[in-house]
Amino acid sequence: MRRVYLDYNATTPLDPEVWEAMRPYWMEEFGNASSIHAYGQRAKAALEVAREQVAELLRARPDEIVFTSGGTESDNAAIFGAVEAARPRTPSGAKHVITTAIEHHAVLHAVKALEARGVEVSLVPVGQTGVVDPDDVELAIRPETVLISVMHANNELGTLQPVQEVGRRARARGILFHSDAVQTAGKAPVDVEALGVDLLSLSAHKFYGPKGVGALYIRRGTRLHPLLYGGHHERDRRPGTEPVPGIVGLGKAAEIAARRLQDEAAEVERLRDRLEAGILQRVPGAAVNGDPARRLPSTSNLRFEDVDGEGLVIALDLKGVACSTGAACSSGSLEPSHVLAAIGLKRQEARSSVRFSLGRFTTAEDVDYALEVIPAAVERLRSLSPHSARSATGDRVSPLSSSGQVAASGRPPSGR
């Protein structure tokens, strides 16, 4: 059976060039980068090359890059570190953080933990296309606001957020600004100067590097407390013996991405559009979630009327096509995705949604195979569903949700 991987937003395969670069550092070049002998010096030199490669990808300076264990740690380090280090801006001593309703849980659960420690949190809603309005972020600013965190692209919908516009406003008010760029770094242009960020998270496994390694960009002069305590690694920003093979892999992945980004994005977009148009044409009752124009070239999030998304993912897996639902399964109970809820989808619509995400190794043949099996799988699930009123020739639903839209303007609600 043919195997087609369409889940690049979840993780990507290692690029063979990355693997070749990492290889010596597992065996011959095993030194601890803190050791002063030749083994240590070579490991240290490899770390510094990787730091330059990551800095180059982000148009940052090498001393602004700190290696971490991945996107989750980078987000937590940015949020806890910035809020703890921030001096209260008002005599009350209160601290307030702004983020959006569609962030990854690495951000949402971090701010929730801060809330339990007495920090006030505002979650800015998004419109039905899944894009946050910078005016709404600005409206949420209070005298006590010490940090704003807005992701660069959403992992479920692929929607690109107006980070640059938010950055400009944050800077004008002297508020620290963090962006989770885990879905864009290495896949779309990320320029820390142009974006106006003080802190930015990325993760190697989202752009053909290894799992368990990432980086946090920290603008020079930014006050940040460390998340972990230990040795003096990473200029006292992040203790622990550096995983040299992983960091070398991250650096190589960044170097390849900087080289290929433009061409690769255009090709991935062409294939994504072909897949999406093919599905919309062949499957009645299919519609796009999010913003069809303002999104990552890789991502297509679709809902299929009268189909259980989880069931479709399983049916497609049996045919060799790997994709995912927007829904997260926690402790055995299937909760609809907070992102799809935030764009105003009804529970049923959210549960009928599936994300296809393409990448460097996706081919036209992969797309054609997916287009062969998806319509049949949807049709079969509908025929098995006792609730399905839809036949193969039924009406298409509108490209945007007919359900209520989450307010995109007005003062956002405080707290969670």
Ligand SMILES: Cc1ncc(COP(=O)(O)O)c(C=O)c1O
């Ligand atoms: C937007 C976003 N942020 C953070 C993460 C977490 O990254 P990591 O898997 O490296 O911890 C992910 C990964 O799913 C993500 O998509």
